[in-house]
Amino acid sequence: MINLPLVIEPEQLANLLPDDTLLxxxxxxxxxxxxxxxxxxxxxxxxxxVSGTAPALGKLPGIDRISxxxxxxxxxxxxxxxxxxxxxxxxxxxxxxxxxxxxxxRASTLNGGIxxxxxxxxxxxxxxxxxxxxxxxxxxxxDACISKDEILFRLGDPALALLDARxxxxxxxxxxxxxxxxxxxxxxxxxxxxxxxxxxNRRFLPDSELREMLAARGINPEQEVIVYCHTHHRSAxxxxxxxxxxxxxxxxxxxxxxxWGNDPDAPVxx
Numbered sequence: 001m002i003n004l005p006l007v008i009e010p011e012q013l014a015n016l017l018p019d020d021t022l023l024x025x026x027x028x029x030x031x032x033x034x035x036x037x038x039x040x041x042x043x044x045x046x047x048x049x050v051s052g053t054a055p056a057l058g059k060l061p062g063i064d065r066i067s068x069x070x071x072x073x074x075x076x077x078x079x080x081x082x083x084x085x086x087x088x089x090x091x092x093x094x095x096x097x098x099x100x101x102x103x104x105x106r107a108s109t110l111n112g113g114i115x116x117x118x119x120x121x122x123x124x125x126x127x128x129x130x131x132x133x134x135x136x137x138x139x140x141x142x143d144a145c146i147s148k149d150e151i152l153f154r155l156g157d158p159a160l161a162l163l164d165a166r167x168x169x170x171x172x173x174x175x176x177x178x179x180x181x182x183x184x185x186x187x188x189x190x191x192x193x194x195x196x197x198x199x200x201n202r203r204f205l206p207d208s209e210l211r212e213m214l215a216a217r218g219i220n221p222e223q224e225v226i227v228y229c230h231t232h233h234r235s236a237x238x239x240x241x242x243x244x245x246x247x248x249x250x251x252x253x254x255x256x257x258x259x260w261g262n263d264p265d266a267p268v269x270x
Contacts, residue, residue: 044073056262102139103142184269
């Protein structure tokens with residue numbers, strides 16, 4: 001089996017294709033996939049990875065639905081997944097995080113996504129990939145995820161760090177997207193787009209810069225870091241960033257602000 005990093009560069013992937021042990025999953029919009037995608041890539045609608053149930057729209061669906069989605073793209077336990085999208089890595093990271101939650105650790109995001117692949121002149125295909133469905137069965141969802149009740153129980157614990165990946169306006173309460181505004185008490189703001197290098201097709205900024213930015217916000221590898229946004233889409237990107245940097249204990253709050261901000265009993269800070 002190929003041992004690949006959590007974040008893979010386009011040139012690395014180009015040198016590996018084709019390889020039957022890899023499953024490239026394209027989470028772009030269907031029309032973007034149809035216009036040209038990485039040869040051999042299968043398409044997946046990222047919204048199939050979320051429950052879509054109000055108010056906590058971004059929560060994980062049940063294990064039966066996840067099993068069905070992964071089976072329909074032909075995933076097996078032996079595959080290493082390479083996830084890509086066209087919006088900076090949010091949906092790609094959501095897939096990788098979901099795979100981590102169910103114990104499938106052989107997964108990577110493509111740094112810069114399809115934008116970097118196209119801008120740098122790598123080959124594309126317009127052929128819809130033939131998929132042989134599998135019987136991928138999810139047994140449990142026990143890793144990399146945390147609930148609202150668990151966070152409430154641990155609020156104020158210095159060993160716990162909360163990273164809010166939303167915009168500064170959402171974090172401060174200037175922009176309202178739920179019944180209440182603000183952020184989880186003690187959370188620090190690190191807008192997910194601030195981690196991207198616009199000059200390098202929205203790849204992650206250099207590791208040293210990211211570590212400095214995290215340290216400036218009081219987030220260190222000794223802590224358990226909880227990431228959230230509004231639906232754990234943007235913050236899935238933060239999860240991948242932290243794991244890529246070697247932070248050992250990172251979890252995603254899939255309820256995120258759509259759950260917390262709509263709960264009248266959950267404490268908020270502005």
